[in-house]
Amino acid sequence: MTTKSPGTSTAVPSLASRLGTYGPLLAIAVLAVVLLVWAPSSLSTFRLNNLGRYCALALASMGIGLAWGRGGMLVMGQGVFFGLGAYAMAMHMKLEAAGPDGVPDFMTLYGDGTMPGWWEPFRSGPFTVFAIIAVPAVVSFLLGYAILKRRVKGAYFAILTQAMAVGFATLLVATVKQTGGFNGLNTFSTFFGANLYDPGVQKNLYRLAAGLVIVFLVILWQVYRSRYGELLVATRDAEERIRFLGYDPANIKLVAFMAAAVMASIGGAVFVPIAGIISPLNVGAPASILLLAGVALGGRASLFGPALGAIAVSYGRSTLSENFPTQWTYFLGALFIVVVLFLPGGVASLWPKVRSLVHARRTRSSSVRDGLDLDDPIPPETGDDLRPAPDMDPAELAALS
Amino acid sequence: MDALTTPFLTGTATGAILLLAALGLTLTFGQMGVINMANGEFLMVGAYMAYLTQQVIGATEISILVALPVAFVIAGLLGMLLEVSVIQWMYSRPLDTLLVTVGVALVLQQLAQDVFGAQGDPVTSPDWLGGRISVFGYEWPHRQLFTILLALGALAGLSAVLKYTSFGRQIRATVQNRQLAETMGVSTRNVDRITFFLGSGLAGVGGVAISLISGTNPTLGTAYIIPAFLVVVLGGVGQLRGTVIAAWAVGVVTAFLTDWTSGSMAQVVTFTLVVVALTVRPQGLFTVRTRSLA
Numbered sequence: 001m002t003t004k005s006p007g008t009s010t011a012v013p014s015l016a017s018r019l020g021t022y023g024p025l026l027a028i029a030v031l032a033v034v035l036l037v038w039a040p041s042s043l044s045t046f047r048l049n050n051l052g053r054y055c056a057l058a059l060a061s062m063g064i065g066l067a068w069g070r071g072g073m074l075v076m077g078q079g080v081f082f083g084l085g086a087y088a089m090a091m092h093m094k095l096e097a098a099g100p101d102g103v104p105d106f107m108t109l110y111g112d113g114t115m116p117g118w119w120e121p122f123r124s125g126p127f128t129v130f131a132i133i134a135v136p137a138v139v140s141f142l143l144g145y146a147i148l149k150r151r152v153k154g155a156y157f158a159i160l161t162q163a164m165a166v167g168f169a170t171l172l173v174a175t176v177k178q179t180g181g182f183n184g185l186n187t188f189s190t191f192f193g194a195n196l197y198d199p200g201v202q203k204n205l206y207r208l209a210a211g212l213v214i215v216f217l218v219i220l221w222q223v224y225r226s227r228y229g230e231l232l233v234a235t236r237d238a239e240e241r242i243r244f245l246g247y248d249p250a251n252i253k254l255v256a257f258m259a260a261a262v263m264a265s266i267g268g269a270v271f272v273p274i275a276g277i278i279s280p281l282n283v284g285a286p287a288s289i290l291l292l293a294g295v296a297l298g299g300r301a302s303l304f305g306p307a308l309g310a311i312a313v314s315y316g317r318s319t320l321s322e323n324f325p326t327q328w329t330y331f332l333g334a335l336f337i338v339v340v341l342f343l344p345g346g347v348a349s350l351w352p353k354v355r356s357l358v359h360a361r362r363t364r365s366s367s368v369r370d371g372l373d374l375d376d377p378i379p380p381e382t383g384d385d386l387r388p389a390p391d392m393d394p395a396e397l398a399a400l401s
Numbered sequence: 402m403d404a405l406t407t408p409f410l411t412g413t414a415t416g417a418i419l420l421l422a423a424l425g426l427t428l429t430f431g432q433m434g435v436i437n438m439a440n441g442e443f444l445m446v447g448a449y450m451a452y453l454t455q456q457v458i459g460a461t462e463i464s465i466l467v468a469l470p471v472a473f474v475i476a477g478l479l480g481m482l483l484e485v486s487v488i489q490w491m492y493s494r495p496l497d498t499l500l501v502t503v504g505v506a507l508v509l510q511q512l513a514q515d516v517f518g519a520q521g522d523p524v525t526s527p528d529w530l531g532g533r534i535s536v537f538g539y540e541w542p543h544r545q546l547f548t549i550l551l552a553l554g555a556l557a558g559l560s561a562v563l564k565y566t567s568f569g570r571q572i573r574a575t576v577q578n579r580q581l582a583e584t585m586g587v588s589t590r591n592v593d594r595i596t597f598f599l600g601s602g603l604a605g606v607g608g609v610a611i612s613l614i615s616g617t618n619p620t621l622g623t624a625y626i627i628p629a630f631l632v633v634v635l636g637g638v639g640q641l642r643g644t645v646i647a648a649w650a651v652g653v654v655t656a657f658l659t660d661w662t663s664g665s666m667a668q669v670v671t672f673t674l675v676v677v678a679l680t681v682r683p684q685g686l687f688t689v690r691t692r693s694l695a
Contacts, residue, residue, distance in 0.1 A: 074496055147676070150683040154496055155436045159630045160676055166627050167672040174665035285627070289503055296500060329511035336504025340497050341490060 021225075024303055028217045031304070035210040045199055052206035052274040054314040055213045059267030061294045061310035062216055063260030068292075069300030070229065071256040072236030073153070077161035078264045078291050080168045081136040083283030085265030087172075088135060089272045090185035091119060092128035097189045105187070111177035119178075125192055132269045133262055140261035141254070148250040148257070153239075162285055169284030184279025191273040202274075209270045213307055216263060221303055232256055233301075290317070293332060296339050299348025309346060406537045408656035414545035416652025417552035418614075421607025422629035423636070423644050424559060425480070425600025431638045432576045432596055434495035435488055437480075438502040440629065441622025442509040443601045446479060447472035447608020448617040449517060451524050461527045465609065469551075472605035480601020484594050492593075506622070513619035521618035530613065548610040555603055560641060562599070572596055628655075628668075631675045637685030647686060651675070 019026075039051060060082045067073045094104040100123075103115045121127045147160060173182050180186075194201045223229050235242045235249045242249050272278050281287065291310065298309020313335075321328040343349060422444055429435045450472035451465060458464040483505060491498050530547055533540040563569035574582040575592045583589050611621060632651050636643030651671060658667035679685075 074499065076499075143676075146680045147683075150680050152679060152683050155430070155434075155499060156634055156679070156683070158496070158499055159436070159627070159634060160679070163627050163631055163672045163675070167669045170665045171669045174663060174669075285623075292500065326511060326515060329507050333504040333507035333511070336507070337487060337501050340500045340504070341487065344494070344497060 024221050025218070027304065028214060028221065031217070032214045035214065036207060039210070040203055040206065045202060048206050049202060049274060050315075050318060051311075052209045053271060054311040055206075055209035056267045056271035056274060057291065057294070057314050058213050058307040058310040059209075059216060059270070060264035060291050061298075061306040062213070062220060063263030063267075064291060064295045065298075065300055065302070065306030066220060066223070066232075066263070067253075067256050067260035068295065069302070069306065070224065070232050070236065071253050072239075073253055073257060074155075074158040074292075075161050075257070075260060076158045076285070076292065077163070077165035077168075077288050078260065079165045079283040079285070079288035080161075081140065081261040081264035082268035082271070082287070082291075083168060083172070083278070083280075084136045084139065084268065085132045086268030086272045086278040086282065087179065087185065088122065088128055088131045088265075089269040090188070090278045091122040092125065093188040093191060093273065094185055095119065095123045096193075097187070104185075106180050106183070106185075107177065110181070116178050132265055136261040136265035137258055140258045144254045144257040145250075148253050151250070162288070165283065165285045165288045169280040172280040172283070180279075182280060184277055184282070185272075186277035186279075188273065188276060196273060196276070205270070205274050209274060212266060212270060217303065217307065224303060228252075228255070290332070293335055295346075297335060297346055299346025302346065302348035305346045305348035404660070406539045408660040409653060410536060410539060410541050411545060412653035412656025413649060414548045414652070415656060416649040417549040418607055418610055419625065419629055419632050419652055420552045420645060420648035421555060421610065422604055422625050423632040423648055424555065424603045424641070426629055427633045427636065427638060427640065427644045428572075428596050428600045430633055431640070432572065433488075433492060433593055435492070436495065436499040436502065436630075437483075437488075437600075438499055438626060439483060439505040439509060440502075440601065440604050441624075441626030442506045442513075443476040443480060443604035443622070444608040444611060444625055445509070445513060445617070445619065445622040446476045447605030448524070448612035448621055449513065449608075450475050450605065451609040451612040452517075452522050452617045455524055461525045462529070463527075465524075465527055465530070465613070468609050469606055472609045473602040474605075476605025476608065477598040477602030480597045480604075481594055483601070484597040488597070489590075489593070506626075510619050510622070517617070517619065519619060521616055521621075523616045524612040526613045544613050547613070551606065551610050555606055556641070556645065559599065559603065563641070568592075568595065628671075631672065635675055635678060635685055637687035640685065640687040643685055643687030 035051075035055070040048060043051065060078050063081075064075055064078055067075045091104075095102070098104050103113055104119075107113055107115055122131070143164070147157065152160065172179050172184070175181065188196055190196060191201065191205065194204075196202070196205075231242070231247065231252050235247075235252045239249045242252070268278070268283075271282075275282075290313065294310030294313035295306040296309070297305075297313060298307070299305025313332075316331070317328060320331055339346065422440065425443070426437060426440050429437050429440075451468040454468040454471055455461060455464040458467060483502070487501055487505065488498055491501060526544055530543045532543045534543060534546065535541070561569075563573060571582065571587045571592050572595075574585065574587055575589050575596075579589055582592075607625075608621075611625075615621070628651060632644060632647045635651070636645070636647030654674065655667050655671045658670050661667075662670070
């Protein structure tokens with residue numbers, strides 16, 4: 001399990017460097033205790049339900065962190081993949097509510113009561129779970145292959161994904177007889193047979209969402225320190241150089257894009273039973289942008305930033321928009337402006353700054369006392385998950401674009 | 402014949418509005434790499450200027466003509482304000498301007514909603530735009546013809562500025578090679594600022610045209626920003642010729658698809674077609690050939 005970077009391979013890693021490597025894992029464990037032990041026992045059902053929704057959104061945001069923060073692909077349409085998973089799950093639950101051979105209620109309301117054939121497989125639970133993972137993977141593969149292989153990137157990529165979200169929401173609204181249109185899908189009764197009105201089931205749904213966040217944090221931690229994670233960051237920072245080294249950047253990015261899509265889809269799938277509704281409002285361009293807000297706030301390239309940022313933004317949204325509905329939009333707008341302008345690495349980039357400040361002061365005072373302490377330089381490379389994103393280096397970016 | 406002329410003519414009018422929205426985008430994108438998502442809100446500002454001038458002047462006959470320069474200047478100044486206050490700090494990371502301007506767009510929308518209300522206000526078109534002209538059996542509203550003339554006028558004006566004035570030469574020089582332009586004594590900072598003024602002002606003019614068709618609305622810009630961007634990308638960034646053709650093509654294709662299916666399906670199919678077109682020609686229909694890698 002020990003990854004040895006060339007600098008530290010000579011000696012047994014010190015406690016500090018080991019903490020730098022496994023510290024994030026420790027932080028994940030703390031977060032797991034907070035989310036899975038503390039929260040269910042001390043929050044009310046209503047608040048827990050809300051937190052569950054935030055966790056579902058956090059899953060999508062973590063995918064954005066992978067694709068955008070680490071891969072440099074500004075995905076402005078993750079609502080599409082969130083929606084694919086959510087609608088797949090909602091269709092299954094709708095069919096469950098309708099009973100065997102039943103037809104979802106809205107189809108008789110808006111249409112003639114006949115069900116389109118592509119709904120039929122979603123009666124099966126296992127198929128639904130399969131579809132939640134396979135459909136976004138296939139869609140993102142086709143889309144990503146088409147545009148990444150053609151070296152469409154940067155703003156083009158962002159605009160295309162945003163257009164995709166707009167198109168998807170429009171399509172959903174237009175197909176009222178097949179997807180419930182603007183109202184979306186709602187009024188479910190059971191989740192794989194479990195009664196949704198049972199508080200115990202609700203608590204377990206929350207545990208599912210929060211548990212998935214923890215699981216994906218561990219997966220992402222492992223991915224970020226893997227060879228692929230390094231390659232992804234390298235592609236982000238110097239795509240041409242990676243190409244010259246013999247890799248195909250399109251493939252590297254495609255994997256991240258697909259992973260982000262699947263994560264968003266899983267987030268959508270757990271969002272539906274907790275929220276009890278999925279509608280085009282949850283998947284369109286504004287929803288996709290809201291997902292980005294959390295990632296930008298938390299720190300796009302960091303491990304925890306996207307997840308915690310998403311939870312913070314969702315919490316802020318529901319608290320602020322309850323009390324001051326109009327102020328929320330100002331707040332969100334200001335958040336984008338202030339964070340991107342002044343803190344492009346997000347809140348996560350504050351920590352290394354503070355630490356290096358403290359460290360600089362300490363080394364300065366100790367170097368006065370003991371002479372220069374060469375063994376303990378300011379460690380810019382440790383704790384790499386919390387580093388400010390290297391793509392903020394203006395000179396490099398200017399040279400690339 | 403009617404089945405062909407109707408979508409063709411209405412589509413051309415839609416394309417004209419898209420062109421007005423996209424001209425500013427293509428200038429700022431091509432020249433500075435800045436993606437201004439708030440450009441749609443300048444359309445909205447233009448529409449509200451048309452409404453306000455109508456309230457102030459009263460006479461609908463001339464108010465729309467007064468509104469055009471007013472909208473151009475006000476939207477232009479707002480664009481310049483955006484450049485001075487936010488964008489100029491971000492030239493080193495163009496992709497991030499996209500997010501910042503999303504924030505600006507949200508603030509502007511909410512501001513319009515607080516000032517003018519969420520409902521939106523009607524703008525009465527003057528009598529001389531109320532008529533219709535018969536084209537191959539289709540009674541074409543004057544308003545649409547006016548929109549097209551407006552877009553063509555703006556295009557002609559912009560091309561003339563770019564081609565014949567020394568300032569236009571500076572813009573073109575900056576688009577082609579910023580560093581070299583600087584060494585030749587062009588103040589690229591000023592050029593950036595004025596380009597923002599021009600681009601946002603043109604969007605404001607487009608907003609006046611929109612207000613005649615659908616009135617005002619705080620979120621009016623959101624419907625146009627994505628199609629306008631697709632037009633820019635499809636036409637080739639920084640290419641006026643490409644933008645014109647792409648705007649017209651997107652407008653007409655959408656109109657035909659709307660005629661055959663429905664408005665929403667047309668939008669979906671048009672977006673898909675643009676994406677397909679981009680996979681075939683990633684740099685857009687027209688492009689400046691360079692040897693740069695990116």
